[in-house]
Amino acid sequence: MQEEPMSGQDSLRIIEEMINTAKSHFNEDGHLLLLWGWIVSFCSVTDYLVLRFAEVPWHSVVWLLTWVALGYQFWYIRNKRRRRRVRTYTDDILVAVWIAFVVALLLVTVALGNIYHAVGRDFYVFVNPIILVLYGIPTFLCGTILKFKPLVVGAIGCWILSLVTPLLPDAEQLLMPAAGMLIAWIIPGYMVRARYRQGESLRHGL
């Protein structure tokens, strides 16, 4: 950038150009959406298959895999923070949204545990609709913040599934989180990744 005399129009052009440049810098690559989308889908389908065909009481043990994914997520976020060259206000808001979601999920899990002690196995009818409502919240917020419609559509899909789930037989209800993940995190996750890669290609002039 050369230092030459500037008119008011030149100043406005620079301001607009630079603000647009900063705005177009898209940090979100969809990695965590895809990670959690696939993990939850895998756990959901495995839980269903074990319950349906093996009929063992420990069918839900596969969900322990989510703790491994959580450990990986902490490691991944730490590394990503070290690598990033710019921190936007959007990044901070998205982190807050996901922290609130994880805290809410943990608290709801505790509450569902208490319901289990009170009503026994009937508590299964509450689990998936409540979890699907929760999945929809950060997805909707992320979609709105990133101005990315597929996430908003996915969130609405999760909320519709939460209404449909109680109408299904108990075992089949276990498949609904997988369906929710497909429309809310997996498909939009691949679209976010494509958008990120497109931005990176433009940045590197490819």
Added chain:
Amino acid sequence: MDFKELDPILHSQLRLAIMSLLISVKEAEFTFLKEKTSATAGNLSVQLNKLKEAGYVEIVKQFKNNYPQTICKVTPVGVDAFSAYVKALQSYLPK
């Protein structure tokens, strides 16, 4: 028409570009500013120091993975100055 005086610190192409970028993000590395403004490292460094001396930006130098890292962010004084500059600029534009 009442023309307001334009802040000489901001009325420079590179310094204005730096401030416009920093005002849009929370903080940015020196390499990010260099890439987005297409400025040379030397020139960028000089202009950043001028903004720092005016109190418009804060510069933090640290090490990341054994490599030096320079992080820049706009200060509240810088935000006010940028806002005043844009308002002054508006008085020059035809209404």
